[in-house]
Amino acid sequence: xxxxxxxxxxxxxxxxxxxxxxxxxxxxxxxxxxxxxxxxxxxxxxxxxxxxxxxxxxxxxxxxxxxxxxxxxxxxxxxxxxxxxxxxxxxxxxxxxxxxxxxxxxxxxxxxx
Numbered sequence: 588x589x590x591x592x593x594x595x596x597x598x599x600x601x602x603x604x605x606x607x608x609x610x611x612x613x614x615x616x617x618x619x620x621x622x623x624x625x626x627x628x629x630x631x632x633x634x635x636x637x638x639x640x641x642x643x644x645x646x647x648x649x650x651x652x653x654x655x656x657x658x659x660x661x662x663x664x665x666x667x668x669x670x671x672x673x674x675x676x677x678x679x680x681x682x683x684x685x686x687x688x689x690x691x692x693x694x695x696x697x698x699x700x
Contacts, residue, residue: 641679648672648675648676
């Protein structure tokens with residue numbers, strides 16, 4: 588297994604596991620939230636933590652794509668890879684922007700308030 592595959596598997600776990608460990612604590616620090624510590628609250632806090640972490644990942648993605656375009660130097664193969672990465676980062680940004688709209692909509696479909 589090469590280094591890129593190992594990094595692809597290990598990096599998300601490093602980013603997600605600490606966030607999931609503190610998902611329950613996040614609600615109790617907020618005085619506006621009722622700390623019932625049931626599964627719904629824990630799930631909502633975990634989703635909020637993941638949402639906050641993905642903002643940083645999208646920012647890193649934009650920086651990497653910019654670097655790819657700068658380092659392409661007109662080579663068609665590298666420009667093609669940079670364009671593909673650009674479309675992926677645009678899709679990730681759109682998902683990040685539309686997620687707060689989609690979550691209440693999906694919750695309403697399943698009857699979760």
